[in-house]
Amino acid sequence: MATTGDSTLTGENPASGALPLLYEQSSQFRHWRFSHAQLHDIRDTANATAVERVKTNYDQELEASKDSSNSKDTLQFLNVDEELSLCIFYESRLQTMCKMVRLPDVVMYTAVMYMKRFFLNNTVMDYHPKDVLYTCLFLATKAENERLSIDEFCQRLRVPSADSVLNLEFIVSQGLKFEYCIYHPYRAAYGLYLDLQDKSVISEMKSLKSLYNKAQAIISKLVLTDVPFIYQPSQIALAAFMVADSEPTIEESINRYIDLRFADQKTMLITIKDDIAGVLSKFKLVTTDEAKTIDRRLRSCANPAKNPDSSIYKKRQAEREKADEEKRVKKLKERELSRESLNDVVVAVDNESDD
């Protein structure tokens, strides 16, 4: 992977060509890069195992509650697409929320990426996205240096309880494999905006500025898709610039720019752009009604082991508490015993002295 970059970028400086770029040592590059098919596979297996797990839990739940009103035959688990569209719905909610409380775009982007990464290996049947959303946003404010205290965060976002945010914090972090660093396409887009001025590729500032603004909007939209898992930030930024305006003069000047700077990767960049354009044209936001129907289904097939009202949760909780209690009692008894034996020794000594 590194060699393809070196051939063009370090042409002037071959001595240091052996060293990788900083980005290539990042967790994003090493662990969060997939192909379309890989993403598909990961989601399929995650969904299948989740359904299996929830099913067994459901059996136990039915057994525990002795309630045969809803048998498991009527149960319809969410499939991969439904899970994904529910996530996308809540991700778009997250975006509007960020806009409303005036958090910067980078925070929004990071929070959405956290949600995406988390639900790549977890299922909405275990953790409802409406809860995970706040935790992701809270983590993102910290990661992107826009820290809000938890009280302020809850107040500004009207979250009823801070506990619901904080309780999930560790779980979400685990889902992210504790890799919080996200590289954004926003700075790359800014760099492109600057670089397009060089050699007067686009000399008319007004059109360049509007192009830049449009590109930023497209990036914010692209984060809802799978594109950030597949392509690199600067590639996304460049594609956003290319897709932003279909005016022939601008198209032509961006092509000129690619010839000027990235002649070697031109075919690859064009394919990426075509792919991203295809994703964009196919992509449509999930409406509230659609989300509602999925959510209604989810309510019936959510993992009962995570629901504090279910009897299986209560049972497990009780078991846990019982084990703890037993442990405590045992320790206490031992301590009492030892104290008693010491008392006996003291009594014996006293008796002896009385004799």
Place this chain on the structure above:
Amino acid sequence: MIAQQRNANRANGFGRSQQNMGTSIRQGSATVISYQLPRCLQEEDAQCPVCKSDKYLTPNLKLLVSPCFHKMCESCIDRLFSAGPAPCPICLQTLRKNQFMSQIFEDLNVEKEVRIRKKVSRIFNKRPEDFSSLRTYNDYLEEVEDITFNLINEVDVAETEAKMARYEKENKDSIAANEARSVNEMKKSSYQEEMEKQEKEQRLADYRRQLEEERLLKEREKSDLIRELATSNKPAHAVLATRQTSTLKKSSALRQQRDANAQRNNLLPAWLKTSIPTDVDMREADLENFDPLGLEYQDPTTPSIMTTYNDPATDSLINNKQTRAGGYFPRFAYQRALFDVYTNMAIEPIQDVVMGNV
């Protein structure tokens, strides 16, 4: 009477657990034994539970503790055990005279706990480095703590004893190795302490000698100066000037010599250095090799950056005296943005392996 019987039984069990312990304590307490109980603690109303003699009547009464944790005065011990092993008058466990030890802690419970801990830690002397992960080390500690708790509170004593014996047998080698290691470390640290002490003394002596030398030098200078003023026919201020420069030279030479002395390295002798490398040493070696700035990466190559761009975001910075005073220029922002463009543009997306065509 029943209570007494029961207690005797209990104490017997109690004693059994301690039987093979006496020797180990005696080994371990070699350093501690010199520490005597503060006078006030023994003095208050110490009374021998066996013969009932107390401090008031026998001022040189000294209570010792048996391996079964019963106190007795020295005269009782002499009386009971000088003819060889005899049962403890309180718990009937067989004791020997040489097993009695002076008490370190006033509270017998504390005394007992300390002894048991010492004994257990002699056998269970593994270190964090012996384990593959923190988790396993913690499990090990937990187990050791359980054993200690059992011994202290007499829960399943026989079983625990057997467990310990088994462990000792199984891990004979590693126990010995760890013991050797800790002895080595102790030797090293005591040697270092000794060296430091010596060095300190040396430095003090050097300093005294220097002061003396300087004083002598000054006196000599003074007498020389007076002599020269009296005998030479140069003007007085010329004589003074030449004198001054020469004294300056001399004192600076002296200082240099002092610095050189101070730098005389305090390296460890070879025999200590070549002994088993301790873990602390190895970790320090790691730290020395660690270079926080030595990250192996390079910046992406970007085309030359223009001096100014038409950019509303940095317009306010260009003539801002405050940011410039802090050393910030818009070109840093430009450079970072361009780095981000060029750093991953050429990375190819992961290609799907098409299974159908094979």
